[in-house]
Amino acid sequence: MTEAYPTPAVEMRGIVKRFPGVVANDRVSLSVSAGEIHALLGENGAGKSTLMNVLCGRYQQDEGQILLRSRDTGVPQLVNIRSPHDAFDLGIGMVHQHFMLVPTQTVAENVILGLGQPRFVLRMGQVEEAVMDLSRQYGLHVDPGAYIWQISVGEQQRVEILKMLYRGADVLILDEPTAVLTPQESEELGHTLRRMADEGKSIIFITHKLDEVTAFSDRVTVLRDGKNIATLATADTDKAELARLMVGRDVLFRLDRAEIEGEGGDTYGTAILGVQNVQALNDKGLPALRGVSLEVCSGQILGIAGVAGNGQRELAEVITGLRPVAGGQVLVRGQDLTDHSPADFIRTGVSHIPGDRLGVGLAGNLPLSDNLIMKAYRRHPLSSGPFLLRNAIEEFTERLIGIFQIAAPSPVTPVRMLSGGNLQKTILAREITAGQSFSQDQASLLIAMHPTRGLDVGATESVHRTLLEQRAQGAAILLISEDLDELLALADRIAVIFEGEIMDTVAAANADLEHLGLLMAGERRQTEPGLED
Numbered sequence: 133m134t135e136a137y138p139t140p141a142v143e144m145r146g147i148v149k150r151f152p153g154v155v156a157n158d159r160v161s162l163s164v165s166a167g168e169i170h171a172l173l174g175e176n177g178a179g180k181s182t183l184m185n186v187l188c189g190r191y192q193q194d195e196g197q198i199l200l201r202s203r204d205t206g207v208p209q210l211v212n213i214r215s216p217h218d219a220f221d222l223g224i225g226m227v228h229q230h231f232m233l234v235p236t237q238t239v240a241e242n243v244i245l246g247l248g249q250p251r252f253v254l255r256m257g258q259v260e261e262a263v264m265d266l267s268r269q270y271g272l273h274v275d276p277g278a279y280i281w282q283i284s285v286g287e288q289q290r291v292e293i294l295k296m297l298y299r300g301a302d303v304l305i306l307d308e309p310t311a312v313l314t315p316q317e318s319e320e321l322g323h324t325l326r327r328m329a330d331e332g333k334s335i336i337f338i339t340h341k342l343d344e345v346t347a348f349s350d351r352v353t354v355l356r357d358g359k360n361i362a363t364l365a366t367a368d369t370d371k372a373e374l375a376r377l378m379v380g381r382d383v384l385f386r387l388d389r390a391e392i393e394g395e396g397g398d399t400y401g402t403a404i405l406g407v408q409n410v411q412a413l414n415d416k417g418l419p420a421l422r423g424v425s426l427e428v429c430s431g432q433i434l435g436i437a438g439v440a441g442n443g444q445r446e447l448a449e450v451i452t453g454l455r456p457v458a459g460g461q462v463l464v465r466g467q468d469l470t471d472h473s474p475a476d477f478i479r480t481g482v483s484h485i486p487g488d489r490l491g492v493g494l495a496g497n498l499p500l501s502d503n504l505i506m507k508a509y510r511r512h513p514l515s516s517g518p519f520l521l522r523n524a525i526e527e528f529t530e531r532l533i534g535i536f537q538i539a540a541p542s543p544v545t546p547v548r549m550l551s552g553g554n555l556q557k558t559i560l561a562r563e564i565t566a567g568q569s570f571s572q573d574q575a576s577l578l579i580a581m582h583p584t585r586g587l588d589v590g591a592t593e594s595v596h597r598t599l600l601e602q603r604a605q606g607a608a609i610l611l612i613s614e615d616l617d618e619l620l621a622l623a624d625r626i627a628v629i630f631e632g633e634i635m636d637t638v639a640a641a642n643a644d645l646e647h648l649g650l651l652m653a654g655e656r657r658q659t660e661p662g663l664e665d
């Protein structure tokens with residue numbers, strides 16, 4: 133190994149970073165060579181983002197050193213990175229999971245944003261040309277003149293990468309870059325990263341997807357509880373070993389999913405959710421749903437596949453009372469709930485795991501415990517008449533923290549301080565238990581949007597298992613996901629949404645990946661006549 137990775141381009145030595153109540157990085161060392169793609173892996177809360185935030189100047193380490201190979205002499209030198217600006221000057225750039233682009237400006241304007249030159253001095257035409265050149269060189273296709281609000285999330289990510297390249301970054305850090313990408317986009321990103329590495333850049337990328345580690349990286353470092361557990365050559369390891377290193381136990385990749393379907397096909401329970409010819413507008417007032425009809429029965433998981441931004445969010449909002457319909461009907465257990473309030477939906481047993489966790493999912497400044505009981509506090513056993521039962525609440529929250537393995541310093545920690553994946557687990561715990569306590573008398577309905585996005589393998593496994601348990605208990609589940617593997621593993625049927633329309637619905641058991649991919653891209657099979665309108 134040593135000869136393959138001569139002088140590290142960047143080296144972190146014994147990094148310690150503490151937050152109140154946690155040691156997020158506990159003497160972590162990491163080195164990356166020029167030309168190397170290095171994957172950073174670890175469970176939710178393991179300290180990955182923190183470590184990279186130290187490298188890119190967002191956080192200061194409490195202990196430890198960072199060495200960077202000098203651009204002039206090629207000799208490693210100690211560097212003091214006090215701000216993202218310092219990091220930039222040293223050639224270190226990071227693409228954060230939440231992009232920091234200005235929606236009302238163009239791609240090219242965003243690329244030069246913060247560079248210090250007044251805009252009128254620069255000729256935008258030249259900048260656009262330079263952006264074009266870079267985008268061609270690295271296969272990062274975007275239109276330099278397009279406005280950020282006009283382009284997809286995948287394109288926005290390319291802009292973030294171009295921004296770093298334009299500034300001449302030698303060390304590029306990407307925090308969960310593929311969490312928001314379609315499978316095709318992820319693969320393209322893999323090629324782009326390789327091209328950048330071939331130019332001599334050092335790439336560090338954080339991911340939870342083991343397939344990507346195997347496909348894209350040269351080496352991989354696994355963090356657990358803030359410590360570096362191992363650094364391995366990707367070629368010398370495999371998914372099972374990586375998962376074991378991350379979690380500290382064996383992880384099974386197989387799910388037991390009992391077939392409930394009989395031979396006639398639709399022998400599910402009664403219809404719990406009925407969506408009939410629903411139309412709705414998006415936030416810009418443009419049509420987002422154009423006559424969607426769906427049915428989800430008790431004991432059934434209906435998957436919604438599609439590229440983000442094709443009406444998924446609006447669909448979830450319409451069937452949880454968060455967005456008005458422009459036409460059509462929403463029925464829950466036969467009851468017409470069209471345009472009813474979210475409270476009515478909750479009362480009828482509808483749970484919702486939203487895509488935007490911090491926006492609508494959680495109250496960031498409130499303690500973890502309050503966030504967990506938000507939906508259950510009015511009911512037995514947490515309250516008795518108007519009184520909240522303190523002990524019962526404590527017991528309840530501690531049980532959820534245990535079951536869902538939410539890593540937090542304490543139940544009273546404000547949720548905004550939790551790691552990305554632990555925020556997610558908090559919502560899941562609350563929504564799934566809200567459904568469970570309801571389902572004692574009637575089948576519940578769960579609307580789950582990207583329920584495992586950003587979750588580590590262990591947590592993904594337990595969420596999948598929980599969803600299947602809910603299904604076995606008779607819950608109706610609408611599972612909106614961009615992850616086809618997830619949909620194929622869990623769903624009974626898969627409906628593909630494109631530009632606000634359901635293109636087709638297929639049984640998951642005999643679904644064909646290529647066909648699904650084509651539908652997601654808006655193409656129907658040519659053999660089906662009369663579908664153009």
Ligand SMILES: Nc1ncnc2c1ncn2[C@@H]1O[C@H](COP(=O)(O)OP(=O)(O)OP(=O)(O)O)[C@@H](O)[C@H]1O
Nearest residue numbers: 151156176177178179180181182549550551552553
């Ligand atoms: N700004 C902060 N204030 C307090 N605690 C923090 C802060 N940022 C992170 N932490 C804590 O540090 C630990 C590591 O968090 P970090 O965000 O680095 O995890 P991660 O490995 O990126 O996880 P994920 O996969 O969930 O994104 C967690 O326990 C988290 O709660």
Ligand SMILES: [Mg+2]
Nearest residue numbers: 180181551552
């Ligand atoms: Mg993180």
